[in-house]
Amino acid sequence: MxxxxxxxxxxxxxxxxxxxxxxxxxxxxxxxxxxxAGPERQAPSGRPWTLRYARRLWLSDLVVLIAVVYAAQLVWFGTGSAQVAIREDSRLSDLSYWFFSAVLVIVWMVGLTMADSRSTRMIGNGATEYARVANASFVVFSVVIIACFLARIDVARGYLLIALPLGALLLILERYIWRKWLLRRRARGEYxxxxxxxxxxxxxxxxxxxxxxxxxxxxxxxxxxxxxxxxxxxxxxxxxxxxxxxxxxxxxxxxxxxxxxxxxxxxxxxxxxxxxxxxxxxxxxxxxxxxxxxxxxxxxxxxxxxxxxxxxxxxETPNFSKGQRFLKRATDLVAASLGVLVLSPVFAFLAMSVRLSSDGPVLFRQKRIGLRGREFTMLKFRSMVQNAEDLLPELAAQQRDAGNEVLFKMTNDPRITPIGRIMRKFSLDELPQLFNVIGGSMSLVGPRPPLPSEVEQYADHVHRRFLAKPGITGAWQVSGRSTLSWEDSVRLDLSYVENWTLLGDLIIVLKTGRAVFAPGSTAH
Structure with a gap:
């Protein structure tokens, strides 16, 4: 910091x-x-690279907006010379949509500049840059709608409804591509x-x-x-x-x-x-x-x-309002319910595969510690042999090989069944935790839910993890997963608890998809 x-x-x-x-x-x-000290970094002659990079962003923003706005116009009206409907008492007259689209592009570009979305302070700043682009886009359209209302200009709603979300989405995608380009250059010691x-x-x-x-x-x-x-x-x-x-x-x-x-x-x-x-x-x-x-x-x-x-x-000390808590709970409830509904065929297939592949129940129930230190039962598809808990003491001595003194994590745990190994590779065994989310004991995103035996080894400051509900995924799962040390796992969880935002949750969910399909990723 x-x-x-x-x-x-x-x-x-x-x-x-x-x-x-x-x-x-x-x-x-x-x-x-x-x-x-490292790779050579000769600055090109002329302007500093920050100004040249900002100019590239400006040009690419302009290209995206021209393409989006005029595409929205053509999609909604076709190729004809559609005119903006002017009320009888309007001071304007005979204003075509082609001119209106040009004004919209100019106002949108000005909005992105006023929001400092291309400021050198935002270069490579990821989520903050994307948030400024999105906020600027919504502010621009709010201003345009209010201006049209005051000027008594009837603009087709469908035209704006296409241009706004599509433009904001493509602007963020464009910035994402530039950011990936910048990160590759920085990895080589440039920019x-x-x-x-x-x-x-x-x-x-x-x-x-x-x-x-x-x-x-x-x-x-x-x-x-x-x-x-x-x-x-x-x-x-x-x-x-x-x-x-x-x-x-x-x-x-x-x-x-x-x-x-x-x-x-x-x-x-x-x-x-x-x-x-x-x-x-x-x-x-x-x-x-x-x-x-x-x-x-x-x-x-x-x-x-x-x-x-x-x-x-x-x-400031962490202080989450009732509105923030309600928003997180509502998001969890809606997303988890939709997830169960959409993935119901996957649930049925995995349940049948677990039941037929080895002896034992389909679901594995385990006591975990959640919000404010309360105990709850966490659900998983069973991915281990039936007597896995009995074999744990024989393997516990090997946990230091993973670089973690508190969490038990083995790269090649012999207790895992063949179907369990496939489920763990893609984190499919975690899917029943969607029912935990619906029930309120877990959240989609949050700290890892610990075992009671792990909590007994916690230092005092680590108990701050219980200020938030445990999550199916979290900051440490997308930042190294089973390769992280205990200190790094705690640091990431505490950072999440004390700095929670809904946008941060969305970023973690998107990163989870990438982490799940990364080779050899196992987070349990």
């Missing part, structure tokens, strides 16, 4: 002063230290900010590990300045060079061609050092980022309030 700080005249340059701005490295010379880390040795090493784990975020670490200033050394378990102490920031930035300084901690920095660093940055092309030690906090819970020149960061 980072807090971005714009300083000096760069503040007045709007989105161009975002963190992702890249310098023209042609003036830096040979970047031997930067080359040692990212070149970052110089400044702070204590431990905090610098921690932030460096986190940024390297997520190259898609667009921060590429090229060097570090620590209080000891061991020039020529590298950070622990990495090839990131130490470029000097915290007084050598300007020289270090020139040496590695960095355009962004990330201050990872201020405990060991001299007073006013952060302000001095900000004064030394080139306005509009070099940027300062403060990385507080709080993690897994969603953006809406963070608010910056300046007090006497101090940028105080307010972190």
């Amino acid at each position: 980072t807090t971005e700080v714009n300083v000096g005249p760069a503040f007045f340059r709007g989105s161009q002063s975002a963190t992702f701005g890249a310098p023209d490295t042609s003036s830096v010379g040979v970047l031997s230290a930067g080359d040692a 990212s900010s070149r970052v110089l880390l400044v702070g204590s040795h431990s905090s610098v090493a921690q932030i460096a590990r986190e940024l390297r784990r997520t190259p898609g975020a667009g921060y590429f670490v090229v060097g570090a300045c620590v209080p000891t200033g061991q020039v020529g050394a590298t950070l622990d378990d990495s090839d990131i060079p130490i470029m000097g102490n915290v007084n050598d920031v300007s020289g270090a930035m020139r040496a590695v061609g960095a355009d962004t300084v990330v201050v990872t901690s201020t405990d060991e920095l001299p007073p006013f050092k952060v302000k001095q660093i900000s004064w030394g940055l080139e306005a509009g092309r070099q940027h300062l980022v403060l990385a507080p030690s709080i993690v897994d906090i969603a953006g809406p819970r963070l608010h910056t309030r300046p007090v006497s020149g101090l940028p105080l960061i307010h972190v």
Whole structure:
């Protein structure tokens, strides 16, 4: 989690002063230290890549909107010269749909710009970018409808009903394609900010590990300045060079061609050092980022309030309204009911396959811990032999091989039946949990429901997982599944509980489909 700080005249340059701005490295010379830190990242001559990328988004948005709006017009009216119906007392006259469509495209493009959907701060930001595109689209159509009503212009409703959802959907698809292209480029060491880390040795090493784990975020670490200033050394378990102490920031930035300084901690920095660093940055092309030690906090819970020149960061405690809880429950109930109805032939086939393939009941019932620590019975299609629970103690000693001290997970569990192995590969054994969702003991998305024996090993903070209903799928299932360590599983579940949004649930559901069909994925 980072807090971005714009300083000096760069503040007045709007989105161009975002963190992702890249310098023209042609003036830096040979970047031997930067080359040692990773792939070469020479910025092309001319405009920074952020501006060129934003221009590509603008052009592709325009192409999509022209295609959608005029296609909607032709589909609804055919190829004739349809006219907008004008009321007798209207001040307008004889306005064709062709002109109206052109105005709609222009207004839509302006709406996307006003929503900062192409801002450099949104580049590669995934869900936030998609949400801005969708919100801007609905706002534009609300404005158009209100304007037509006030101007007494009768626009065909079918024309708008085709253009709005189709346009928003294709805009999001277009942005998704661009984002995938950007992530591939970033994985090769391109289209990212070149970052110089400044702070204590431990905090610098921690932030460096986190940024390297997520190259898609667009921060590429090229060097570090620590209080000891061991020039020529590298950070622990990495090839990131130490470029000097915290007084050598300007020289270090020139040496590695960095355009962004990330201050990872201020405990060991001299007073006013952060302000001095900000004064030394080139306005509009070099940027300062403060990385507080709080993690897994969603953006809406963070608010910056300046007090006497101090940028105080307010972190709101998780507080979900009755409306949010009602919305989640209603979504669960409708989606689970439709799921049972649509998948009823699959339920019948799997039940018959389990019953005929091995001795034992069709359903496996197991006690789990749910909302507020209450015990409930979770349902699954039986995927193991009938005496699987009796064999568990013999296999428990091997669970450390999976890198998880609390959850029992084996890559090749010998208790699994042949049909069970197929069901687990595609998570089909989890389908009966839709009845748990309908009954209210589970949700479609939430933390993993633990066994009572696992809860006995929980540290105090882990019990915060019980602030939300357990889910059929969740954040950890789509972020590594059975390969995650216990600490990572807890971190993802707690992050979900404290930062829940309906859009986040939708993203997890979409990612679950991809995770289910990934080779070797087993989440139980």
